[in-house]
Amino acid sequence: MTKQVPLVTIIGVSKAGKTTLIEKLIPELRRRGFRVGTIKHHSHPGLEIDQPGKDSWRHAQAGSDHVVVACPDRIASYRSLEHELDLDDIASEMTNVDIILTEGYMQATKPTIQVVREANSRELIGTAEQCIAIATDATLPVETPCYGLNDTVALADLLERSFLS
Template structure:
């Protein structure tokens, strides 16, 4: 199984912004990284009326849209994919970041903003390795400044090395 790190936190904590800042920094370290973004809402990434949408509407189980530089697969699911099924759909990489899916039993970096008024996940989840926050916290885990993207990328790179 590919190496997976959850980027977990409550809605509005800054997970997407952090991942966006981390991706070029991890790539600069020679790491190939993929992201799985979970949504609690139904998604419609395909444009109504386009050929691929029409194929799905006509009953195709999956439609692959392919160009010289990109591929997208639109699939109708009977039930949500397991983490193993999600990972099986990706090409091999050095690291897969999970945005959301905080319930998954994988190592995690928690993103926490006290001003949201939400509890720390690390208090209930032993899989949390460290917490990136915009405030000092009273926890025993390593704390990373949420806006110090280089330090967070260094932490992730060290963790990957330790996992080998």
Template sequence: MKRKPVAISVVGVHNSGKTTLIEKLIPILKARGLRVGTIKHTCHEGFEIDVAGKDTSRHRSAGSEAVAISSRTKTVFVREFKSELTLVKLLELYESQDLVLVEGFKKSSLPKVEVFRKELGKNLVAAEDPDLLAVYSEDAVKTSVPVFSSARIDELAEFIEREFFGTK
């Protein structure tokens, strides 16, 4: 049976700092011994990761439906699908990870950390979500869940570790 990683969705409005929070959490969580993966959800259709003119891009342009580039230490696999993969299917690819930080998928039933900036909106996007776990903000936020600022990011990492891995 495949092992399922813990997955936490990092949500918030556009430009709230979701990617920045994930960038800051990854090294802290890794230093605590966790194997961390990420998934980035996008609403932009037709995004590309191939570099125009490079071999993999040329393979895809010629009609290949799936392309991989592989080296001794890294593999990237690109495949087109008729519809978006479900989050459950995506998470199946992360069986070797302890934790997957998912940027987006705010409508999922994953536990959520919301990144909130008052100047971008008056209310939390996940305020009524029963899966809201914590808020990351520099602003005062009225909520029943813990609020962590950038000065307390280590405490947020510790909170995640304690909640899901039972440490400390």
């Protein structure tokens, strides 16, 4: 049986800095020798990742249920779904990583790091039980450990201690 890859979801209101935090955590975790995967939830149907007119796009338009585009240094795979996949099902396909960071899965029952920006909203979302840290530029009256928005070294320390040791 394969070990389940740890999954931590980054949550926050729109424009809080979730993507920026993930962009900063990835190189810090990679610097430490960890392989990092990411999953971004897009809540609107009809995601287009291919370019109209390209061969792979034409395959999909013709009715291919699963399209894979491969080149010497990358592979991309996409398929049509009858229903939205559970986060664990998606994560189970990512076997070549040590940790998965997700963005946009606010309803998932996974450990979370919440991003709170004073200028945007001090609103906390999600559940306190799942929140392992808050990345913020505000002073918040909470018991959850708070880190600076740019303190990716300390946040990576937390992830390494909690999930990668």
